[in-house]
Amino acid sequence: MAYGKEAAKTKREKMTDEEVGAIAVQALQSSLGGPGTEVSQARLRNLEYYNAEATGELAPPEIEDRSDFVATDVADTIEGMLPQLMRMFVASDDAVEFEAKRPGAEPIAKLATAYINHLFYTRNDGVSIVYDWFKDALLQKVGFVKVWAEEESDDARQTFEGQTEEQLVMLAQEGWQLDGEPEVDETGGLIFTVTKEDRRTCIKAEVCPPDAVRVDPNARWGGDPALIGHVFRRRKFELEQDGYDLSDLPRGSGEPADSEETLEMLGQSMDSDAYAEPTESHSLYNCAEVYMQLDRDGDGTAEWLKICLIEDTLARYVDDDKAAIEQVDGHPFVWICPIPRPHAFFGDCPADFAIGPQKLRTNTVRGIQDNLMLTVNQRTYINLDAEVNMADWLENRPGGAIRGRGPANTAIQPLVQPNLSAPAYQFNEWLEDWRATRTGFTKYSQGTDADSLNKTATGVSIITQKSDMRMELMARFFAVGMKQLFAKMLKLAVRHQDREEQMQVAGGQWVALNPSEWRDQFNVKINVGLGTGSKEQQAQRIIGLLQTQLQAAQFGVITPENIAETVRLYVEANEFSNPERFVSPQPTGMPPTPQAYQEEKQQVMQSVQKMQEELQRLSQENDGLKTDQTTKMAELELKARELDRKDQEIAQNGMKAAAELDLKRDSQQVQTAKTAQEMARGDDEDAKVAQLQDQVAQLTQAVQYLLQQIAPPDGAQEQIPA
DSSP, rough: OOOOOHHOOOOOOOOOHHHHHHHHHHHHSBBBBBBTTHHHHHHHHHHHHHHSSSSGOOOOOSTTTTOOOOOOOHHHHHHHHHHHHHHHHHHHSOSSEEEESSTTTTHHHHHHOOOOOOOIIIIHHHHHHHHHHHHHHHHHOOEEEEEEEEEEOOOOEEEEEEOOOOHHHHHHHHHHTESSOOOOOOSOOOOEEEEOOOOOEEEEEEEGGGEEEETTTOTTTSSSSEEEEEEEEHHHHHHHHHBBBTSSSOOOSOOOOOOHHHHHHTTTTTTTTOOOOOOGGEEEEEEEEEEEEEESSSOOOOEEEEEEEETTEEEEETTOOOOOOESSSSEEEEESSSBBBBOSSBBBBBBHHHHHHHHHHHHHHHHHHHHHHHHOOOEEHHHEEOOOHHHHHHHTTTTTOOOOOOOOOHHHEEEEEOOOOOHHHHHHHHHHHHHHHHOOOOOTTTTTTTGGGGSSSHHHHHHHHHHHHHHHHHHHHHHHOOOOOOOOHHHHHHHHHHHHHHEEOOTTTTEEGGGGGOOOOOEEEEEESSSSSHHHHHHHHHHHHHHHHHHHHHGGGOHHHHHHHHHHHHHHTTTTTTTGSOOOOSOOOOOOOOHHHHHHHHHHHHHHHHHHHHHHHHHHHHHHHHHHHHHHHHHHHHHHHHHHHHHHHHHHHHHHHHHHHHHHHHHHHHHHHHHHHHHOOOOOHHHHHHHHHHHHHHHHHHHHHHHHHSSSTTTTHHHHHO
């Protein structure tokens, strides 16, 4: 006798393809999220309030010249929350990361984290996905993302001219295939065309519109539903390219039968222009991908099946007429909800809570506008018995006259309109506080309150912290969805990415990786959620932690690695990428024990003291050099004055010698003339010539003596400073 789980299994007959298709169609019709359901009506209401158009519940009364103002509380709340939530996930690359399950696998875990972030944020435009996903959740209760693996082809075709046979062989070795027979040109070169097929599996992710997702009515938050489907519309040629047989199916409707939610999101109305198909191949078909747990083979265990429907009919392939039913490991969907409800799949969202304040604020502001208009343009009571000329009264001109009979106060009487501005504005402020309480998003979150300077910093901080706590709680729920999304992407990469890839990691280094080798090695970790605070608050906390670590370093409880990790956290909190640029991978410099710390501190103090002594010695030497220089300058100045005095004496002696020389020259000339006369008169001419030569010699000696007196003393030029 069998007991346990095996005994509970009941053998059933295998289901046919038609039975499976009929079950899928019926399951879609009874699922949650379809048009006309309560969830659909609530989402449609949120979209109408988000668009803030004066229609539906927000339509003004059908009275001429009345205010049609519509408040924007829902839109303001959503658009204010969205950037703050996105920054937590997009500003850094470690919002979700993988941890190793075994020792020694930490480098591979970091590599896997970088690779999945690259797949999501680079190859799939992750920022746009996060934006649409989060906005759907904030506005329409639950946001959905679909993740799957898809094979893509990158076919290339090239034509070459004037090539040789060796070049053709080289292309064939590189994987190129010859298309047709080669031709020979006039020069003997080859002309040929080659093709190359490159197929690879890509991991895809896209946001599904909430109104296009169907969920099992018995689904609960926190667990996988037994049925989840995606309905969409595709063109005829796209379905034929995927290999579906459309011959037995009715023709497409020819125009997109979008739901009211889709039209409201697009800002269109139900009476928009009909879709005009350019050709029959562009006809639109209603399609659905249904993922459900079903015991198809009758073995007593329900397997996950992927069932494709076209126009509520089970789809079939053209090649083998096989039904589009495939057994899979699970569904490809990930969902998030900002405010989940226990024991229910669809929870709440900030838009649900902002609708009440928006509706009441709309009516209040309309009343203020109408009251102001009636106060300025008052109504008037006119006594018809006074025969008031209506034309004169309607013609409102300065100094104009109004004709009538009797006293004016009995003929024309204005109806006074009470002014409700002051109490209405006070009531509007109360509505703002009510909206902040309901949604958790205050005007202080963005710093838009004009009176913030008049409020205490502590009070504003308390209000902001309470708002941030609710925002962080939503971020925590969103992080769970991001965790599941990354886990599904990693699972698909391990299964389908079977070729080696090159990827650039932090620091600019290129590494080779093969995701197929990462089977069951990692846990997914969430780094976003409760207690994180804003980036500025994190930076302040990290600075406080760093100061504490520096004080505790003298006791040997802090290592260089601890300080380096704190600095990395500070860099990341300031939203700088690649913290490795700012911190050494192998930090050193902190003593391991308190004794070593004191010794190192004493050595540093000794070094500082030696440097101070050396600085003092150099200062004294510098002062001595300055004194010696001053003394030498005084000596040089004294020598210069002595040389000036000698120059003056020499000049005076030169002038005196020149005068004596002139006198001697004159006397010698006179004597020479006399001698010449005597020689001319004398008989002995030779004696006179000898006498004349002696006189010339004397004159030469006198000139040499004069030159010696004029010349400066020897060495005088060397004593003069340059």
